[in-house]
Every structure is written in C-alpha cells, then in structure tokens.
Amino acid sequence: xxxxxxxxxxxxxxxxxxxxxxxxxxxxxxxxxxxxxxxxxxxxxxxxxxxxxxxxxxxxxxxxxxxxxxxxxxxxxxxxxxxxxxxxxxxxxxxxxxxxxxxxxxxxxxxxxxxxxxxxxxxxxxxxxxxxxxxxxxxxxxxxxxxxxxxxxxxxxxxxxxxxxxxxxxxxxxxxxxxxxxxxxxxx
Amino acid sequence: xxxxxxxxxxxxxxxxxxxxxxxxxxxxxxxxxxxxxxxxxxxxxxxxxxxxxxxxxxxxxxxxxxxxxxxxxxxxxxxxxxxxxxxxxxxxxxxxxxxxxxxxxxxxxxxxxxxxxxxxxxxxxxxxxxxxxxxxxxxxxxxxxxxxxxxxxxxxxxxxxxxxxxxxxxxxxxxxxxxxxxxxxxxx
Amino acid sequence: xxxxxxxxxxxxxxxxxxxxxxxxxxxxxxxxxxxxxxxxxxxxxxxxxxxxxxxxxxxxxxxxxxxxxxxxxxxxxxxxxxxxxxxxxxxxxxxxxxxxxxxxxxxxxxxxxxxxxxxxxxxxxxxxxxxxxxxxxxxxxxxxxxxxxxxxxxxxxxxxxxxxxxxxxxxxxxxxxxxxxxxxxxxx
Numbered sequence: 001x002x003x004x005x006x007x008x009x010x011x012x013x014x015x016x017x018x019x020x021x022x023x024x025x026x027x028x029x030x031x032x033x034x035x036x037x038x039x040x041x042x043x044x045x046x047x048x049x050x051x052x053x054x055x056x057x058x059x060x061x062x063x064x065x066x067x068x069x070x071x072x073x074x075x076x077x078x079x080x081x082x083x084x085x086x087x088x089x090x091x092x093x094x095x096x097x098x099x100x101x102x103x104x105x106x107x108x109x110x111x112x113x114x115x116x117x118x119x120x121x122x123x124x125x126x127x128x129x130x131x132x133x134x135x136x137x138x139x140x141x142x143x144x145x146x147x148x149x150x151x152x153x154x155x156x157x158x159x160x161x162x163x164x165x166x167x168x169x170x171x172x173x174x175x176x177x178x179x180x181x182x183x184x185x186x187x188x
Numbered sequence: 189x190x191x192x193x194x195x196x197x198x199x200x201x202x203x204x205x206x207x208x209x210x211x212x213x214x215x216x217x218x219x220x221x222x223x224x225x226x227x228x229x230x231x232x233x234x235x236x237x238x239x240x241x242x243x244x245x246x247x248x249x250x251x252x253x254x255x256x257x258x259x260x261x262x263x264x265x266x267x268x269x270x271x272x273x274x275x276x277x278x279x280x281x282x283x284x285x286x287x288x289x290x291x292x293x294x295x296x297x298x299x300x301x302x303x304x305x306x307x308x309x310x311x312x313x314x315x316x317x318x319x320x321x322x323x324x325x326x327x328x329x330x331x332x333x334x335x336x337x338x339x340x341x342x343x344x345x346x347x348x349x350x351x352x353x354x355x356x357x358x359x360x361x362x363x364x365x366x367x368x369x370x371x372x373x374x375x376x
Numbered sequence: 377x378x379x380x381x382x383x384x385x386x387x388x389x390x391x392x393x394x395x396x397x398x399x400x401x402x403x404x405x406x407x408x409x410x411x412x413x414x415x416x417x418x419x420x421x422x423x424x425x426x427x428x429x430x431x432x433x434x435x436x437x438x439x440x441x442x443x444x445x446x447x448x449x450x451x452x453x454x455x456x457x458x459x460x461x462x463x464x465x466x467x468x469x470x471x472x473x474x475x476x477x478x479x480x481x482x483x484x485x486x487x488x489x490x491x492x493x494x495x496x497x498x499x500x501x502x503x504x505x506x507x508x509x510x511x512x513x514x515x516x517x518x519x520x521x522x523x524x525x526x527x528x529x530x531x532x533x534x535x536x537x538x539x540x541x542x543x544x545x546x547x548x549x550x551x552x553x554x555x556x557x558x559x560x561x562x563x564x
Contacts, residue, residue, distance in 0.1 A: 047274075065421070065423060065444075089332070144465070256441075256462060297538070307515070
C-alpha cells in the first residue's frame with residue numbers, strides 16, 4: 001500500500017510537471033508578446049492571455065490553479081520570483097509590476113484599471129477605462145482576498161491583512177488592512 | 189513563429205467557441221426550465237443548474253470560467269446582455285433579475301436566501317431558508333468580490349466598490365462600498 | 377424532449393457520482409495519512425493533499441468544486457458531516473477541526489498559520505510560519521468569503537456575515553461580521 005502510494009505520487013507529480021511545461025510552451029507560442037520561463041510552474045485551469053501589442057514577462061514563479069493573468073494591448077505585466085495563489089486575477093491595461101520574493105495568497109485581485117464611474121458615460125462603460133500603473137515592490141505579502149486598485153505602489157516588505165482593499169500607496173515595512181486599507185502597524 | 193502563433197490562436201478561439209456552444213446546447217437539453225440563447229458565451233468549469241420547476245433565462249451574456257448559477261425549484265433567474273466574471277455565485281430560491289448592461293466582476297456573490305440564524309432552529313439549518321428577491325437594474329457595475337444579500341434592489345447605473353457587502357437597497361446612480369456597504373458618492 | 381433531458385440528467389449525475397468515488401479512492405491511495413470516507417462527495421477541480429506525516433480525516437462531507445484542502449507534515453485536519461462550498465481554502469500546518477453540521481459557503485479561507493510579519497525575518501518568509509490551531513464547533517455557518525485566522529475557536533451555532541475576517545474567538549450562538557469581525561447580535 002505504501003509502495004503503491006509512493007509510485008502513484010511519483011507519477012502524479014511527473015504528470016503535473018509535464019502539464020505545466022506544456023502550458024508554458026503553448027502560452028509562449030500562442031502569444032508572441034509573452035515570455036514565460038521554464039522555471040515558472042503553472043497549475044491547471046489558469047487563464048493566461050497576452051493580447052497582441054501587450055507584453056507579459058513571468059519568470060521563476062509558482063502560479064496556482066484557476067488564476068487569471070491578462071495583459072491587454074499596449075500593457076506590460078512583469079512578475080519575478082513570486083508565488084501567486086489560487087483564483088487570483090492580475091489584469092493590466094497599462095502596467096503591473098510584481099518584484100521578486102512576493103507572496104500573493106488566493107483570490108487576490110490586482111487590476112490597474114477601473115470602468116468609468118459616471119452614469120452619463122456609462123452607455124460605453126464596458127469599453128472605456130481609467131488606468132494607472134501598479135507596482136508591488138520586493139518581498140510583499142498580500143494575504144487572502146486582498147484587492148489592489150489602480151495607481152497603487154505597495155512598498156517593499158509590506159503585509160496586507162486578509163480582504164484588504166488598497167486604494168492608496170503603502171510605504172515600505174508596514175502592515176495595512178481593512179476596507180479601504182488603513183495603517184495597522186510598523187514592521188521591523 | 190508569428191504565423192504558427194496566429195494559426196494556433198485561431199484554432200484555440202474556434203475550439204473555445206465550439207465548447208461554449210456545446211455547453212449551451214447541453215444545458216438547454218439537461219434542464220427543461222433553462223433557456224440560454226446562443227449569443228451567450230459560457231467558459232469552462234461553470235456550473236449552471238436549473239432544478240425542475242425553476243426557470244433560468246440567460247440571453248446575450250458572457251459568463252467567465254468557474255461561475256456557478258443555480259436556480260432552485262420554483263425560483264426564477266433572468267440575466268440579460270451582461271458580463272459575469274470568473275468564479276461568481278448567483279443562487280436563487282425565489283427570484284434574481286439582472287437587467288441589461290451590467291458588469292459583474294470576479295468572485296461576486298448574489299444570493300436571494302439566507303439560512304436560518306437562530307440556534308434553536310439550527311438542527312435543520314441546512315434545509316430551511318429565508319428568501320427575498322434581488323433585482324440588479326440596468327448598467328450596474330458590481331466590482332470584484334461584491335456580495336449582494338437577499339431582498340436588495342440595486343438601482344440603475346450604481347457602482348459598488350471592491351468587496352462591498354450590500355444588505356440594503358441602493359438608489360440609482362450612486363457609488364457604495366464597505367461592509368456593510370454605505371453611500372460613498374453621487375454619480376452623475 | 378422531457379424524456380431525453382431526464383435520461384441525460386440521470387447519466388450526468390451517475391457520471392458525477394462515479395468521478396467523486398474515483399477521486400476519494402485515488403486520494404486515499406495517494407496519501408497514506410488521508411482517510412476520506414465514501415459518503416464524502418468531492419466535486420471537480422478540488423485539490424486535496426495530505427503531506428507525508430500529516431493526517432487528514434474527512435467523513436460524510438460535501439465538498440464543492442475548486443476547493444483546496446491541504447494538510448502539511450505533522451498537521452491534522454478533521455472535518456465531519458459538513459458542507460464546504462466552492463473555491464474554499466482549508467490549509468493546516470498544525471490543527472484544523474471542523475465539527476459536525478457546519479455550513480461553509482464559497483470562498484471561505486481557514487488557515488491555521490501566518491507567514492512572519494517582520495521585514496528582518498522576511499528573507500525567509502516563504503518557509504517560516506507562526507501556527508495556532510483552529511476549531512470550528514458544531515453547526516457553525518460561515519457565510520460567503522469569510523476568513524478564519526490562526527488560533528481562533530468559533531463556538532457552536534455561530535454565524536459569520538459575508539466577508540467577515542475572524543481574528544479572535546467567538547462564543548457560541550452569536551452573529552459576528554466585519555473586518556476584523558465584531559459582535560453583531562446574540563442568537564437564540
């Protein structure tokens with residue numbers, strides 16, 4: 001029984017690794033603007049799209065199941081040496097940068113655009129956007145269900161609490177939480 | 189390389205479109221109370237169920253991956269000309285109406301029922317519900333992770349902020365946010 | 377048409393039931409520390425992992441699509457007679473107990489560990505954790521997108537409101553909500 005489970009586990013992980021490599025290869029072929037390296041592991045049911053004219057650069061990341069990464073025309077997404085949990089959404093129409101050593105938990109949303117707010121403009125809300133670049137500095141930890149709104153820079157070593165909605169810049173080495181996110185404490 | 193990626197992309201989108209049409213056809217056959225038109229696009233891993241005696245009417249919608257739509261016995265769900273993001277949950281035991289032009293972001297939950305709250309009744313909490321109809325008027329935008337609770341009417345052109353929990357009616361052309369959601373500003 | 381849809385529905389549910397049984401069987405074989413009984417129904421796209429040295433005991437549960445349950449080395453997860461919704465995350469490095477009759481809605485996160493907060497320690501944030509056991513007593517209802525943090529005991533018959541973030545113990549028969557979760561009302 002232990003032997004069978006060991007063999008099964010070995011085959012299971014090999015199978016998963018091969019699927020991940022095939023996914024990376026097909027994404028690089030499908031999207032000329034995408035550059036995803038083979039140290040990046042992509043789990044099942046992810047949707048990774050780089051529209052023609054966009055750039056998507058992912059290296060040495062672990063991307064868990066169900067996550068969506070979308071680089072629209074003329075946008076740039078760069079993610080390095082980071083962990084991205086299940087069912088996240090990272091969607092750029094301008095620029096999203098995630099620097100090395102970040103831990104991004106499940107269901108985190110990072111989107112550098114909003115639809116238009118006002119009703120008079122809303123006939124076309126689906127197609128019009130206000131964008132502003134997002135930068136997540138090194139070694140940030142975004143806890144479960146955090147949302148990062150357009151134009152935000154999150155400083156190095158920052159931690160956000162679960163379900164935080166961040167609509168303003170956070171200086172380095174601070175813990176923030178709540179809706180909208182507020183300063184909780186200084187980290188050392 | 190560009191040529192291969194172009195051909196691959198063409199085949200990929202054709203494949204997705206055919207899967208979506210097959211999904212619509214099988215849902216209409218599986219559930220006699222369901223009427224989903226062929227302008228509706230349904231992505232992978234969605235769970236769309238219409239229990240016998242329920243009605244489910246979806247037309248001209250784009251429904252993204254992993255979303256669950258559940259119309260229980262004697263309930264009615266109607267969704268028209270709207271966008272529904274990834275991993276949403278729309279579950280009716282009475283009535284949920286989503287009018288045309290709505291933008292519903294990922295992980296939004298719209299549920300017209302609650303379990304019973306009180307402990308003395310809780311032996312049977314799983315099977316008993318308090319229901320009240322939900323109506324989302326035209327051109328509403330529900331941002332990421334919004335929750336709409338039972339009995340709520342969301343007015344036309346309303347916007348909810350990320351992670352809002354809406355437990356009361358919202359008049360037309362207003363921005364609301366927070367837990368529970370409060371008025372933030374008038375839209376024009 | 378009604379006949380075809382009836383036959384289709386019959387085959388569809390049989391197919392789903394067989395898939396669920398195969399999943400339970402393969403999980404029990406793959407992970408010697410896992411004991412998942414055949415009354416437990418596991419939907420598609422779940423990730424259930426029990427690392428060598430961990431224990432995972434699930435009986436008579438309904439686990440919906442996309443949910444992740446992860447028992448790390450030396451940790452124990454025990455879940456009995458409960459419902460677990462779509463896209464939940466239950467991740468233990470020490471101990472998570474969910475007693476009978478619990479209703480856990482979609483996108484609920486229950487995690488008995490945190491990464492280190494402080495920057496000086498953050499070079500190794502990915503591998504170091506602070507853990508404390510979580511206990512969810514009988515007949516608890518955790519509404520949509522609730523988060524339960526490390527060290528929390530949730531009393532019997534408790535209800536949490538949608539998107540609550542619970543960082544402290546909740547006495548039995550109370551309704552709590554908000555970020556962080558606060559007392560809302562006594563239940564009877």
